[in-house]
Amino acid sequence: xxxxxxxxxxxxxxxxxxxxxxxxxxxxxxxxxxDEAVAVLITGEHPDGDRGTLAFDAALVEALRxxxxxxxxxxxxxxxFTRPTLxxxxxxxxx
Numbered sequence: 001x002x003x004x005x006x007x008x009x010x011x012x013x014x015x016x017x018x019x020x021x022x023x024x025x026x027x028x029x030x031x032x033x034x035d036e037a038v039a040v041l042i043t044g045e046h047p048d049g050d051r052g053t054l055a056f057d058a059a060l061v062e063a064l065r066x067x068x069x070x071x072x073x074x075x076x077x078x079x080x081f082t083r084p085t086l087x088x089x090x091x092x093x094x095x
Contacts, residue, residue: 021070021084028075034064037071040079048078 022031032040041057044050060081063069069081 022072023082023085025072026074029072029080032071032073032079034067034071037064037079040071040073 025031038061039045041052041060044052060069064071067084070084071079071081074080
């Protein structure tokens with residue numbers, strides 16, 4: 001079993017535990033935890049929720065849960081995805 005990639009900072013209520021893995025985000029964007037991102041995908045609670053496909057959403061869910069992707073909610077409600085910025089043992093390289 002690989003060690004956790006990060007732990008939330010106790011003094012930062014907005015730190016999902018993955019903030020140090022994310023590239024700089026646009027102003028007003030919020031990094032989502034894997035669980036938050038999965039919930040948004042499954043419920044379709046985003047502007048493009050009606051355009052998703054089961055196969056694509058399943059692939060995104062797996063990538064989020066494995067730590068291969070990070071997700072953030074943009075100020076307009078859209079969800080954006082990116083790769084972690086740091087190499088992590090047991091994870092695909094980011095370079």
